[in-house]
Amino acid sequence: MSKYRSHILVCVGTGCQSQESNDLIEQLKHELKSRGYEEEIQVVKTGCFGFCEKGPIIKILPEDVFYIEVKPSDAKEIVEEHIVKGRRVERLLYEEPNIQKRLEEQHDIPFYKKQIRIALRNCGLINPEDIREYIAVDGYLALGKALTEMKQEEVIKLVKDSGLRGRGGGGFSTGYKWELTYNNKNDLKFIICNADEGDPGAFMDRSILEGDPHSVLEAMAIGAYAIGAEKGYVYIRAEYPLAIHRLKIAIEQARKYGFLGEGVFGTKFNFDIELKYGAGAFVCGEETALLNSIEGGRGEPNAKPPFPAESGLWNRPTCVNNVETFANVPPILLNGPEWFNKIGTEKSRGTKVFALAGKVNNVGLIEVPMGIKMREVIFDIGGGIRDGKKFKAVQTGGPSGGCIPEELLDTAIDFESLKEIGSMMGSGGMIVMDEDDCMVNIAKFYLEFTEEESCGKCTPCRIGNRRLHEILIKITEGKGTKEDLEDLKRLGEMIKISSLCGLGQSSPNPVLSTLKYFYNEYEQHVFNKHCPAGVCTALKKYEIMSDNCKGCTLCKKVCPVECIEGNTKEAHKIDPEKCIKCGACFEACKFNAIAK
Amino acid sequence: MSTIKSLDELKKIREQSLKKMELRTVGAEKDSIKILIGMATCGIAAGARDTLSGILDEIDKQNLDNVYVVQVGCMGYCYAEPVVQVNMPGKEPIVYGNIDAKKGREIINKHIQKGELLEDLIISKSFHRV
Ligand SMILES: Cc1cc2nc3c(=O)[nH]c(=O)nc-3n(C[C@H](O)[C@H](O)[C@H](O)COP(=O)(O)O)c2cc1C
Ligand code: SF4
Ligand code: SF4
Ligand code: SF4
Ligand code: FES
Ligand code: FES
Numbered sequence: 001m002s003k004y005r006s007h008i009l010v011c012v013g014t015g016c017q018s019q020e021s022n023d024l025i026e027q028l029k030h031e032l033k034s035r036g037y038e039e040e041i042q043v044v045k046t047g048c049f050g051f052c053e054k055g056p057i058i059k060i061l062p063e064d065v066f067y068i069e070v071k072p073s074d075a076k077e078i079v080e081e082h083i084v085k086g087r088r089v090e091r092l093l094y095e096e097p098n099i100q101k102r103l104e105e106q107h108d109i110p111f112y113k114k115q116i117r118i119a120l121r122n123c124g125l126i127n128p129e130d131i132r133e134y135i136a137v138d139g140y141l142a143l144g145k146a147l148t149e150m151k152q153e154e155v156i157k158l159v160k161d162s163g164l165r166g167r168g169g170g171g172f173s174t175g176y177k178w179e180l181t182y183n184n185k186n187d188l189k190f191i192i193c194n195a196d197e198g199d200p201g202a203f204m205d206r207s208i209l210e211g212d213p214h215s216v217l218e219a220m221a222i223g224a225y226a227i228g229a230e231k232g233y234v235y236i237r238a239e240y241p242l243a244i245h246r247l248k249i250a251i252e253q254a255r256k257y258g259f260l261g262e263g264v265f266g267t268k269f270n271f272d273i274e275l276k277y278g279a280g281a282f283v284c285g286e287e288t289a290l291l292n293s294i295e296g297g298r299g300e301p302n303a304k305p306p307f308p309a310e311s312g313l314w315n316r317p318t319c320v321n322n323v324e325t326f327a328n329v330p331p332i333l334l335n336g337p338e339w340f341n342k343i344g345t346e347k348s349r350g351t352k353v354f355a356l357a358g359k360v361n362n363v364g365l366i367e368v369p370m371g372i373k374m375r376e377v378i379f380d381i382g383g384g385i386r387d388g389k390k391f392k393a394v395q396t397g398g399p400s401g402g403c404i405p406e407e408l409l410d411t412a413i414d415f416e417s418l419k420e421i422g423s424m425m426g427s428g429g430m431i432v433m434d435e436d437d438c439m440v441n442i443a444k445f446y447l448e449f450t451e452e453e454s455c456g457k458c459t460p461c462r463i464g465n466r467r468l469h470e471i472l473i474k475i476t477e478g479k480g481t482k483e484d485l486e487d488l489k490r491l492g493e494m495i496k497i498s499s500l501c502g503l504g505q506s507s508p509n510p511v512l513s514t515l516k517y518f519y520n521e522y523e524q525h526v527f528n529k530h531c532p533a534g535v536c537t538a539l540k541k542y543e544i545m546s547d548n549c550k551g552c553t554l555c556k557k558v559c560p561v562e563c564i565e566g567n568t569k570e571a572h573k574i575d576p577e578k579c580i581k582c583g584a585c586f587e588a589c590k591f592n593a594i595a596k
Numbered sequence: 597m598s599t600i601k602s603l604d605e606l607k608k609i610r611e612q613s614l615k616k617m618e619l620r621t622v623g624a625e626k627d628s629i630k631i632l633i634g635m636a637t638c639g640i641a642a643g644a645r646d647t648l649s650g651i652l653d654e655i656d657k658q659n660l661d662n663v664y665v666v667q668v669g670c671m672g673y674c675y676a677e678p679v680v681q682v683n684m685p686g687k688e689p690i691v692y693g694n695i696d697a698k699k700g701r702e703i704i705n706k707h708i709q710k711g712e713l714l715e716d717l718i719i720s721k722s723f724h725r726v
Contacts, residue, residue, distance in 0.1 A: 005652050005665055007620055040652075042616070061620045062628075062664035086635045086667030125620060135606065136613035144603040258599025266601035
């Protein structure tokens with residue numbers, strides 16, 4: 001039989017691999033073989049389904065059944081029950097937390113319902129290590145069409161008309177960038193894929209490269225043709241071994257099939273791609289710093305202009321685009337700009353991939369149409385806040401994005417709207433915070449990161465961020481003053497306008513946005529020496545409420561510094577002078593008699 | 597292999613590769629036809645695996661890309677195994693009984709291809725628990 005009856009798709013993304021999905025594949029194959037099913041049922045390795053938290057994930061097609069947290073030891077039961085007898089393995093189905101019902105089919109799961117997958121279209125569908133599977137889903141068709149049927153100008157116009165904007169953070173029109181690079185005549189030009197992805201917690205680009213590397217290679221070739229480049233680089237961080245491995249395989253295969261190399265598709269177009277490894281500094285994701293790094297120099301940004309499109313790598317016209325931006329290109333070429341225009345909003349077309357993280361029920365990788373409301377993402381796709389807690393804020397845009405409060409949750413997600421409320425699209429980090437998070441502490445956390453990552457080339461960023469960080473430390477230690485609050489604002493605004501690169505220009509966002517939307521929390525810290533979320537250790541105060549205390553003595557027993565006094569069956573008391581705020585008594589008390 | 601030198605060559609490889617990939621997307625599409633085969637203990641004992649192979653082979657031969665086959669558990673018709681149920685979009689499911697490989701092929705050729713029911717083999721027309 002030349003056709004498989006059923007496909008078992010097993011995720012081999014970084015998340016699932018770390019949970020033994022490779023072993024699982026071996027076990028599944030073994031079980032199938034021992035029952036004589038290996039010709040009928042295909043076991044396929046695929047890229048990330050976005051639901052890594054519940055990994056390893058497997059999906060059985062065509063019936064579209066989705067199993068989560070599958071262990072190698074489950075292989076036998078899956079084959080015996082699902083494949084041989086056609087019964088679902090109930091215990092491995094996903095249970096929707098809100099309705100406590102197990103859902104069989106992937107398209108029933110709320111996590112997937114509001115998503116539209118363009119950049120992630122093949123992740124979780126094809127085997128990323130098999131170029132023929134990519135070809136089967138229309139892979140390299142767009143490149144063939146561009147090379148054999150379209151002029152360079154036509155490709156550029158099509159991408160311009162689609163309204164595609166850079167997904168690496170800046171949101172600059174991709175078609176326009178290609179046009180600028182095309183217009184700068186030179187005998188040598190370059191196209192570069194920015195796969196640095198330095199935002200802590202972000203893994204959008206990694207997942208695309210792991211799950212569908214050919215889509216990026218194809219798009220780079222299309223871009224190279226459009227701008228007139230013969231050489232491309234993928235700048236990828238060395239900490240992404242699996243993505244690098246898959247890229248290497250994909251480049252080899254693409255060369256073998258003639259999609260890279262000389263005379264692609266029988267035309268005069270020559271193009272090849274090389275990998276360059278980044279050491280993992282956040283600022284190296286900034287395009288001019290990235291170019292310096294490829295040239296072997298220090299990864300520090302340069303002043304713009306000149307833009308890379310004018311004078312980039314080795315002073316040649318260079319086009320730098322992000323991984324996700326590239327992944328959007330082939331479908332746009334195949335389906336046309338009108339198709340892309342129908343998705344998203346007037347100024348922000350298409351979709352955006354986000355790494356949804358923090359205190360939501362469904363953590364994972366999602367792709368949503370631009371214009372979707374923040375609330376829908378957090379409560380419908382994300383499944384709401386964990387453990388029934390209250391939502392406090394959502395931070396978008398990576399370490400230098402802003403924090404968005406409850407009252408702005410109906411803001412549409414697009415480049416302009418997010419900027420307007422003091423945050424930004426960034427490359428797609430989205431971190432949800434709940435009532436237990438202290439916003440001053442959060443701001444401090446991000447500033448610590450940017451202070452570390454500042455390259456030090458310009459003073460406002462190097463010194464300014466350090467000062468911001470110091471003031472925040474002071475406030476969380478209960479030593480803040482009214483002047484500090486004013487300084488934070490003034491200094492933050494100054495750093496934004498006077499820094500050389502995007503890092504400094506956005507690093508004060510976490511401080512400025514929390515000052516704007518959570519000023520009351522700052523006031524509590526400064527004037528009442530109180531941390532409302534009970535996070536800042538120095539401001540914690542443990543106190544026994546005598547009305548609730550049953551005198552059970554438990555707290556007294558656990559206190560490591562013996563600072564709790566009281567007789568059995570009488571209200572106890574904490575000596576605030578001696579208390580080291582370890583919280584042990586709070587945890588121990590069964591009567592909620594201790595307040596913090 | 598030699599490199600691909602034209603769009604047509606690419607499309608040829610695409611067709612070849614598609615076979616292996618087929619069925620990955622049909623399940624999620626609304627207008628695809630679903631064939632259920634009872635494969636619980638008694639179904640298997642009665643030869644449902646042969647039926648399954650016959651049906652799959654016929655689908656393959658006729659190059660049908662909107663049909664997919666799912667094995668299901670007990671359908672409650674032990675007396676009539678192997679049991680095959682056909683769900684055409686927008687129509688009542690039809691359940692056939694005592695289907696061997698040959699009759700399975702007939703279901704594909706008559707019912708699926710031409711829309712003709714195999715009246716003699718039907719054991720139930722109003723089957724709601726899909
Ligand atoms: C501090 C800093 C870090 C950046 N990191 C990345 C990154 O990791 N990946 C990325 O694609 N772009 C990053 N960018 C944006 C790039 O400078 C550049 O705008 C982008 O790669 C262009 O591609 P696009 O137009 O497709 O978005 C960063 C910018 C700054 C200022
Ligand atoms: S803003 Fe910061 S990271 Fe950017 S060049 Fe200046 S010091 Fe370096
Ligand atoms: S554990 Fe709670 S109830 Fe018991 S003595 Fe301490 S404060 Fe009172
Ligand atoms: S917080 Fe720790 S040190 Fe303070 S009273 Fe409770 S147990 Fe003792
Ligand atoms: S790595 Fe498997 S679902 Fe993301
Ligand atoms: S076991 Fe075959 S119908 Fe019940």
